[in-house]
Amino acid sequence: MDLLIRNSRLRGRDRPLDVGVEDGRIVAVGEKVTGGAQRELDAAGRLLTPGFVNIHLHLDKCLTGAWARVWQGAGAGSPSAIPAATKVKENFTEADIIDRATRALTSSVIAGTTAVRAFADVDTVGGLLSVKSLLKLREKFRDVLDLQIVAFPQEGILRDRGTEELLEKSMELGADVVGGIPWYENGPQSAARHTDKVFEIARKHGKAVHALIDDNSDPNSRNIEYFLQKAIGEGFRGRVAASHCRGGLDSPDEPYARRVVGLAREAGLTVVENSHVSLLMYGRADGHPVRRGVTRVREFMAGGVNVAVGQDDIDDPYYPFGRGDMLELAFMMCHAAHLGAPGELESSFDMVTYNPAKGMGLSGYGLDVGDRADLVLLDAADVHEALRLQPDRVAVVKGGRVVAETKSERQLHL
Numbered sequence: 138m139d140l141l142i143r144n145s146r147l148r149g150r151d152r153p154l155d156v157g158v159e160d161g162r163i164v165a166v167g168e169k170v171t172g173g174a175q176r177e178l179d180a181a182g183r184l185l186t187p188g189f190v191n192i193h194l195h196l197d198k199c200l201t202g203a204w205a206r207v208w209q210g211a212g213a214g215s216p217s218a219i220p221a222a223t224k225v226k227e228n229f230t231e232a233d234i235i236d237r238a239t240r241a242l243t244s245s246v247i248a249g250t251t252a253v254r255a256f257a258d259v260d261t262v263g264g265l266l267s268v269k270s271l272l273k274l275r276e277k278f279r280d281v282l283d284l285q286i287v288a289f290p291q292e293g294i295l296r297d298r299g300t301e302e303l304l305e306k307s308m309e310l311g312a313d314v315v316g317g318i319p320w321y322e323n324g325p326q327s328a329a330r331h332t333d334k335v336f337e338i339a340r341k342h343g344k345a346v347h348a349l350i351d352d353n354s355d356p357n358s359r360n361i362e363y364f365l366q367k368a369i370g371e372g373f374r375g376r377v378a379a380s381h382c383r384g385g386l387d388s389p390d391e392p393y394a395r396r397v398v399g400l401a402r403e404a405g406l407t408v409v410e411n412s413h414v415s416l417l418m419y420g421r422a423d424g425h426p427v428r429r430g431v432t433r434v435r436e437f438m439a440g441g442v443n444v445a446v447g448q449d450d451i452d453d454p455y456y457p458f459g460r461g462d463m464l465e466l467a468f469m470m471c472h473a474a475h476l477g478a479p480g481e482l483e484s485s486f487d488m489v490t491y492n493p494a495k496g497m498g499l500s501g502y503g504l505d506v507g508d509r510a511d512l513v514l515l516d517a518a519d520v521h522e523a524l525r526l527q528p529d530r531v532a533v534v535k536g537g538r539v540v541a542e543t544k545s546e547r548q549l550h551l
Contacts, residue, residue: 138164138174139537140510145180146518147504148483153182158510161536166506176539178532180514184523186486187502188251188511188533189463192493193347193380193409193447195289195455196255196274197267200237201225203454215418215455216353219321222454223292226263234270235277241451242278245461247541249513249530252283254347254447254497256316259307260292261299268307281540283511285497287347289316294334295327301334308342315339317348319360320384328360336371345376345498347409351384354419354428358384359393365400375405378496380447381415382408382432394433398440407496408437411449412473413466414456434474438484445493446470446485463489464515468524479521486520510537 140158147154147166157165157174207221238255245253257267268288275284288307290300304315317335319328332348339346346368351358361382368377379401385393401408412431419430437444446466451459467485471477476485494502501509516528533541 138172139176140534140539141170141174141177142185142512142514143170143177143179144182145185145514146182147185148520153180156185156504156512158534158537161510162501163504163506163508163510166504178514178539182518183531184515184517184519185504186513186515187490187494187504187508188513188535189249189489190252190445190493190497190499191245191250191448191461191463191489192254192378192407192445192496193411193449194241194253194255194461195450195453196238196241196253196271197229197234197257198222198226198453199241199451201453204452204457207454216321218455219291223262225454226258229263229266231266231270231273234267235274238271238274239277241461242274242282242284246281246533246535247530247543248460248462248464249515249533250282250461250463251511251513251533251535252285252494252497252499254285254287254314256287256289257307257312258291259288259300259303260290260297261303262292265303265306265310268310268312272311280538281535283499285313286311287314287316288312290318293318293322294331295322301338304338308338308344312344314345314347315342317346318352319348319364320351320353320358325360329363332360332364332367336367336373339373340371345378346373347378347380350379350382351386352381353384354387356385356388356390360384361386361397362400365397365404365406368404368406369400373404376498377404378407378409380409380411380449382410383419383430386433387428387430394436398433398436398442401437401442402440405443407443407445407492408432409445409447409493409496410434410470410474411447412470413458414449416469416473417456429473431473434470443492443495444488445496446488447493464523464527468527471524482521482524485524511535
């Protein structure tokens with residue numbers, strides 16, 4: 138074997154187990170796996186899980202520090218921040234994007250992330266610059282990270298003429314997913330046409346769809362319903378994801394919410410909540426009671442809809458923090474969505490592992506024999522302890538190879 142991890146704790150198992158890896162795959166899981174390996178790690182009872190998955194990250198905008206000036210001139214919430222953010226990317230270069238994104242992905246891998254879905258702006262401001270930059274980055278990180286690239290029409294499709302053709306070219310260049318942002322168009326009819334065009338391009342190129350839906354506080358913003366109807370009607374079940382999902386879902390209209398949850402389940406939708414950004418960005422101008430800005434996470438969960446957590450932003454025009462640490466984001470989701478019961482803690486952990494892996498269509502993800510050996514060893518005994526302590530990622534394994542290690546030493550001198 139290439140790698141043997143001894144005495145590891147696996148979720149749902151009541152005793153330490155050994156995990157053997159060969160040719161990038163898990164080949165043995167048992168109490169005492171026999172045979173040697175080129176490298177052995179003693180987990181010493183620590184928690185071993187599949188690698189963390191970040192299904193939503195604006196990698197081209199990361200580490201610009203632009204929030205400092207955008208937030209001074211924009212109101213509360215992304216609708217007013219987008220025009221200011223547009224000015225930030227006017228000065229982007231390929232070298233600049235690759236440098237910043239390299240630093241963001243490096244910290245992500247060290248924190249245990251083995252797969253990322255990265256959004257690349259495609260518009261008449263930057264053309265194909267972001268897509269081409271991230272394609273080079275995908276090659277650069279191919280041995281330590283799975284990187285999916287979303288061609289994302291940040292400025293709209295109808296309101297930014299020429300973007301539709303750029304989306305087509307992005308697919309031809311090798312982008313993995315067609316993005317969308319229908320709510321940002323000028324009115325419901327344009328939003329519907331935006332959605333139609335997104336699915337048309339995705340169907341033509343055989344790609345999945347990931348849209349930013351109703352990322353506002355307008356109770357009349359209800360684009361998710363048409364988006365889901367389109368996904369079902371066009372045969373995209375299980376190949377659609379939607380981030381934010383606020384708008385009308387952030388209103389007291391319960392019949393509407395129940396209808397959306399039912400459609401989401403039927404469409405096989407992955408709902409992506411970026412709770413850290415939502416908590417900080419939305420409701421800033423509210424008097425009491427202040428909105429939390431988070432979609433109906435618990436209702437989606439109860440309705441059998443796949444819910445995931447994404448990083449979304451790292452020190453960019455929309456958010457001043459972030460480091461690509463998905464365990465940190467699971468911890469924040471617990472607070473944002475009131476997930477505190479034992480089973481709910483496990484669910485929050487699923488939101489940064491199995492759920493986004495499903496949303497990204499990652500094959501062979503897990504800890505069974507035959508699964509890909511994309512793993513993270515945490516300095517914690519179980520999920521509760523991992524969420525509570527936010528411990529070191531002792532080792533990160535990608536394709537059966539240890540690609541990152543963290544060794545911390547703490548001492549108290551009384």
